[in-house]
Amino acid sequence: MRLLAMTIFIALGAAQAASQADGGTTAWMLVSTALVLLMTPALAFFYGGLVRQKNVLNTMMMSFAALGVVTLVWALFGYSLAYGGGSRWIGDLSMLFMHGIDLSGKMPALLDVAFQGTFAVITAALISGSLVGRMRFLPWLLFIAIWTVCDYAVLAHWVWGPAGSALLKDLGAIDFAGGTVVHINAAIAGVVAVMVLGPRKDFGRLAFLPHNIPFVLLGAGLLWFGWFGFNGGSAYGANASAALAFTNTFLAPAATMTVWMILEALRGGRATAVGAATAAVVGLVGITPAAGFVGPLGALWLGALVAFPSYFFISIRPRLKLDDSLDVFGAHGLGGMSGALLTGVFAAKAWGGTAGALEGNIGLLWVQIEAVLAAVIFSALMSWLILRLLALLMPLRAADDEQAVGMDALCHGEEAYPVAEGAILVLDRENDGGAR
Amino acid sequence: MRLLAMTIFIALGAAQAASQADGGTTAWMLVSTALVLLMTPALAFFYGGLVRQKNVLNTMMMSFAALGVVTLVWALFGYSLAYGGGSRWIGDLSMLFMHGIDLSGKMPALLDVAFQGTFAVITAALISGSLVGRMRFLPWLLFIAIWTVCDYAVLAHWVWGPAGSALLKDLGAIDFAGGTVVHINAAIAGVVAVMVLGPRKDFGRLAFLPHNIPFVLLGAGLLWFGWFGFNGGSAYGANASAALAFTNTFLAPAATMTVWMILEALRGGRATAVGAATAAVVGLVGITPAAGFVGPLGALWLGALVAFPSYFFISIRPRLKLDDSLDVFGAHGLGGMSGALLTGVFAAKAWGGTAGALEGNIGLLWVQIEAVLAAVIFSALMSWLILRLLALLMPLRAADDEQAVGMDALCHGEEAYPVAEGAILVLDRENDGGAR
Amino acid sequence: MRLLAMTIFIALGAAQAASQADGGTTAWMLVSTALVLLMTPALAFFYGGLVRQKNVLNTMMMSFAALGVVTLVWALFGYSLAYGGGSRWIGDLSMLFMHGIDLSGKMPALLDVAFQGTFAVITAALISGSLVGRMRFLPWLLFIAIWTVCDYAVLAHWVWGPAGSALLKDLGAIDFAGGTVVHINAAIAGVVAVMVLGPRKDFGRLAFLPHNIPFVLLGAGLLWFGWFGFNGGSAYGANASAALAFTNTFLAPAATMTVWMILEALRGGRATAVGAATAAVVGLVGITPAAGFVGPLGALWLGALVAFPSYFFISIRPRLKLDDSLDVFGAHGLGGMSGALLTGVFAAKAWGGTAGALEGNIGLLWVQIEAVLAAVIFSALMSWLILRLLALLMPLRAADDEQAVGMDALCHGEEAYPVAEGAILVLDRENDGGAR
Amino acid sequence: MKMIVAMIRPEKLNDVLESLFKAEVRGLTISRVQGHGGGTERVETYRGTTVKMGLYDKVKLEIGVSEGFVETTIQAILAAARSGEVGDGKIFVLPVERVVRIRTGEENEAAVTPVKKPDR
Amino acid sequence: MKMIVAMIRPEKLNDVLESLFKAEVRGLTISRVQGHGGGTERVETYRGTTVKMGLYDKVKLEIGVSEGFVETTIQAILAAARSGEVGDGKIFVLPVERVVRIRTGEENEAAVTPVKKPDR
Amino acid sequence: MKMIVAMIRPEKLNDVLESLFKAEVRGLTISRVQGHGGGTERVETYRGTTVKMGLYDKVKLEIGVSEGFVETTIQAILAAARSGEVGDGKIFVLPVERVVRIRTGEENEAAVTPVKKPDR
Numbered sequence A, B, C: 001m002r003l004l005a006m007t008i009f010i011a012l013g014a015a016q017a018a019s020q021a022d023g024g025t026t027a028w029m030l031v032s033t034a035l036v037l038l039m040t041p042a043l044a045f046f047y048g049g050l051v052r053q054k055n056v057l058n059t060m061m062m063s064f065a066a067l068g069v070v071t072l073v074w075a076l077f078g079y080s081l082a083y084g085g086g087s088r089w090i091g092d093l094s095m096l097f098m099h100g101i102d103l104s105g106k107m108p109a110l111l112d113v114a115f116q117g118t119f120a121v122i123t124a125a126l127i128s129g130s131l132v133g134r135m136r137f138l139p140w141l142l143f144i145a146i147w148t149v150c151d152y153a154v155l156a157h158w159v160w161g162p163a164g165s166a167l168l169k170d171l172g173a174i175d176f177a178g179g180t181v182v183h184i185n186a187a188i189a190g191v192v193a194v195m196v197l198g199p200r201k202d203f204g205r206l207a208f209l210p211h212n213i214p215f216v217l218l219g220a221g222l223l224w225f226g227w228f229g230f231n232g233g234s235a236y237g238a239n240a241s242a243a244l245a246f247t248n249t250f251l252a253p254a255a256t257m258t259v260w261m262i263l264e265a266l267r268g269g270r271a272t273a274v275g276a277a278t279a280a281v282v283g284l285v286g287i288t289p290a291a292g293f294v295g296p297l298g299a300l301w302l303g304a305l306v307a308f309p310s311y312f313f314i315s316i317r318p319r320l321k322l323d324d325s326l327d328v329f330g331a332h333g334l335g336g337m338s339g340a341l342l343t344g345v346f347a348a349k350a351w352g353g354t355a356g357a358l359e360g361n362i363g364l365l366w367v368q369i370e371a372v373l374a375a376v377i378f379s380a381l382m383s384w385l386i387l388r389l390l391a392l393l394m395p396l397r398a399a400d401d402e403q404a405v406g407m408d409a410l411c412h413g414e415e416a417y418p419v420a421e422g423a424i425l426v427l428d429r430e431n432d433g434g435a436r
Numbered sequence D, E, F: 001m002k003m004i005v006a007m008i009r010p011e012k013l014n015d016v017l018e019s020l021f022k023a024e025v026r027g028l029t030i031s032r033v034q035g036h037g038g039g040t041e042r043v044e045t046y047r048g049t050t051v052k053m054g055l056y057d058k059v060k061l062e063i064g065v066s067e068g069f070v071e072t073t074i075q076a077i078l079a080a081a082r083s084g085e086v087g088d089g090k091i092f093v094l095p096v097e098r099v100v101r102i103r104t105g106e107e108n109e110a111a112v113t114p115v116k117k118p119d120r
Ligand SMILES: Nc1ncnc2c1ncn2[C@@H]1O[C@H](COP(=O)(O)OP(=O)(O)O)[C@@H](O)[C@H]1O
Pocket: D007, D034, D035, D036, D037, D038, D039, D056, D058, D085, D086, D087, D088, D089, D090, E026, E027, E028, E029, E030, E062, E063, E064, E065, E101, E102, E103, E112, E114, E115, E119
């Protein structure tokens, strides 16, 4: 009822400001928002192809459901906490329930709720890659809802909050499109969650192979496509900065993919499709913080260099105790960190960035390291806290025999590729009463 | 020959008007058109994943072929009938064969043929969901060709025709992006067609399960992406109205999906992937008529509320006699109707709409009800008429033993996932002479 | 090191020119570039669905890896050779390593490197359709890298180079979006490569069937979507020309698809899904050179007519000796040629083109024929040369028993749809030492 | 002990399963197979490639039963799987020398008597 | 009556089918299986996960024949399925006690004689 | 000669394979099947359509062995495939009259003795 009242109130109060919107800016930001939204289904396929057949729907739903749950908490609570003035540590509640956000401005203000909302959604979805095959669905939904408000919104405020009240921005750290907020943040949350939940049953004993590699390539292709909105849209206009960010988003992953294929060929003898898809994502992650701050050759170098840490880590990861199932840390964590640091190296004044280490400003590199550390520490603590609290309320992890049956049947009562033969139609709806 | 003559004539007559185009508007409308076009292949996957393996190609082709056939009749006949002045009941023939349509205007006029054409295509494709697994392909193609001209163009004229000669628009009914014309219209046509054709063989006796749920999620993801063009583009500009419609298209389905998952969890115990995908579509359908007329909180409420009728209807539908195979009525019909009515409730003057019931204008709600009823009655009668006439010319329905073999082999002479082993290459082309 | 030095140099030298960017133009060109990029993963699915299961990853990787390798050589070398002033025959080295390209201009100059880069990538990827199932991966990568520089960049210069120093443009030949440079060029390279490599093992003896036709439809749908950027973006602005090119890209394939389905129905009795997908691509290829030069009815006629040569050639191709495996010649070669010639017929002054044959200017038709011939001859010779040279260095073709195992296992050490059961996890990384 | 192997139409599987359950035959294994009988072929065309598909999808049942159940089982299958059209399939009865239930190590008759605990 | 079970290479299936048709052997059922013989393994790598694939795709034929056809059938398979490389597969001949044609209820010899009406 | 047919849990396949290899049993064929035993069913819902899934994924092993290997093989399977829960599966031993190695035409005992060259 209070919400309903609010609807009416806000509806009446909103100022019509159609005339101020700038066509080019608005057109590009509309497109960018749509592109970033598409990244979440894309990720569902990237991740879904990498898991075993019995877990594919659950894996996809961990992303897909974020479009529902995270969007809601973001629009109602997160946006205000991230972008409201508040303090250096956190925004305020002035825009709770989107209060006071209208359509004024060169880019209509309300659109920013959507644009930034798609970032919040994909960030939550990214975490799932660490946890597939064992985390129950209800605690997952609760986790990402709480995490979006308590972790993501806070870190977003530190990096992108209003100048003067944004912890890391005010420090001088630069992050064009969210390497810290999105990728490092999600990866650390993933690793922490793996520690809390433990590895999948049979991890290290059986081989867990992808069930559909074309889906992985589909996901990677759509992610790349969507990432043009992620990085290009972060220029907040159809301008030179967007063009630079866009072109770098085209060049850097190309370099990463080429280097990755060479590494694979030199070591294993064969360039793999899963490897190429992974490399594209790593390159995209790497260029994210740098996109509008480095020149195109800088982007190529950055892309080539970020391949190394991720490649070697992912190669040895299955031999570690850590069951970060789909290598969120290797791809997004290390990719995000190397990207953030290399942004400090390659950032070029003439291309719109602060001067970086290569232009003699070693200081920027230090600031970038500080920002990365701050994000890592905050994300680790906050994610751990949320999960431990949730664990008090309900079991987070599916039991071993439930994992054996598969998360699709367990959590969703479905199979990905059902075969109707042998299935008996039940017309009187019964309660299935099964475990979930 | 006459057409050829016309080509030359029109070509010569066209005025070059490049200079008038507004960059932002044109850019966004180009993008929107592309996005709406993508919805048809997206729908092919949404529907194709939901059917059994032996019918997947036929299901996809029912959408895909609409891109050919409906586009043609729309450009040649439909556009003029819908957007020509004419009377309140139907447009005129002044733009037959795109006669006189040039590139003048802030948005080049010709582009509107394409933009509106993608709507006509997806509407026809939507109907197929009711009919998969039993309707022959040739009558399907004829049906959608005739229906686009005789039903869709007429209803489009009523709702979007030139002010002063558009039946429902002049009544005061509002429909931002086509809830009535597209969704209610297609759903009613689907239901009527089911009545004419009858249920599939074995309906109510065997379980018909989806064969590929990841395809359903892919389709839903791409539909959502494309819907930003559907709703956002209906603002006909990169302006505040587009930003509002876009943001609402992001928010409403999120609410629907969340509510749907809760309903499923409360009743069956598990939130399903097919359910989440369906919910997203229902939310998108629901917000369609309201997108540019309600505020963001209104959109959330609307999204949450449209979940209910569709959810409960779809839950019981398999127990009805009506074999609306992929729930076009449940998703698009009920979603469209609740959306249209809730538009009458939540429409807010300050956000660009007429005042709705919540702002004290109960009248709008009545007008919306009238518009829905008009659409339902017209669509039912016209769809029934076309199908009965077609049935005089040819059998509409595949025989039971043909259905058992599957529509892919029957109508297209193909299987979706062929296994070449055991297939014997025939180099001398023979006539297969099989039934079709 | 030299490159690194250059990075810094160029970074410092770049002029900031943000203020000149035109919003509408830039927004549309950003979108167009993203759309064309998406065409390469789309092609991977179009092609990947058409091959047998044991070759799907290799087929997809032939496209996907082009996003890495071709992007690099294009940005570093190709762009300068294509768009630098130079002579009529080839550009110069003034923009090597993107030297001197900044963000100035209504459309920021650097963005053109990306926009044109996506064309170079898809062109290389197109060739792979002729070669799937037998070409080794390393020579493929080397081939497309060299070919992009020595063939593609040269032909691009002839057609799109700076006026006054572009061989075919100066001749008066018109090619709106690259029928000659992209489609004819790729198809001829494919045919030549088939001659050099020979047919697949068992060609003409066993039936090679597609393994996943929904993937073919997905690829076709995404290709169509992306093609709006390909053709619409070639107007280099969000203007009337873009709207015309866009609308024609919507209309022509619709006509092609309808004609194709009728041809199939008349001959074989059934309209196939693979046929409809192929038809859409043929129509898109056909309209490519004409998109911004013909009126909408001209586009419909052109679309309808290009169906014929491609349809009949593809129908008989399996009976020829030529194992152009996925009909690159039939679809892109013949489609491109008929499109180029029909551009000479339907081009209309009033719609922005030169007057064509229908407007009395038979001369244009001759020029178009000359341009096609020039492209065919150059592409054939250059492609042949590169392949013969590569063949001196390494075997291009997989041995018969390697083909029997499949290219996925051979070249990538992966299967597309792995089944983990029966797979033994190896924790101590061993060198596999297998052939590749 | 006998092993009854039956190839049937996929669309009849549910009926056959029901019929078997009614006949108290519980343990069985099914697999998706393709069969060729005496009939005509289906023609498919993929671009210019025309192929004859001589194989039809069938389902194979394997049912290990003790002697006394052989006739019951065959009758149950016959009753439910027959459509009367060519392609209905065949039933083969093979001798079995020994049966072992993996869970318990029980042999022969004991091994094919079902228990009432949940299967997973 | 005998059941001839043969595991062969998938790429030889068409040749074997042709060879069997020439030998007038009509009824048969095939299934996709995976086999392990005496040989080496293929190594695959998915990200850091390296696996040995010890199993190769094979096709299994099941052919119920009357006594007189056993030798013909075996020879037809041998002639068409042999490549000479390890992995060609095996043929097993199992006794069958009874055969029933579901469509007609005919038993044994009568049940394996093909008819000429279309199979579906 | 005997044909040992075993239905086991898919997740036990690797263990069983290992166990068989240790027991020097080399040649075998596996296929993915679905089985029904004596237990309860899983319920799934697709939109309003609720279905009972009575069938569980299993793997079928077919192993042709000479008489002397029968016991070893059975024991190897039992040791590795048992979980103790309902659904562990069954082993059937069928008589085989003749075995032919396709590659060489060798028969019976000789046909099931593995060679050391690479399988493909
Ligand atoms: N001799 C046989 N051996 C193995 N399987 C057979 C045999 N004959 C028939 N089948 C199986 O039974 C199915 C139907 O057989 P078919 O001969 O077409 O029908 P009908 O028994 O009605 O004449 C075939 O598709 C095949 O799977």
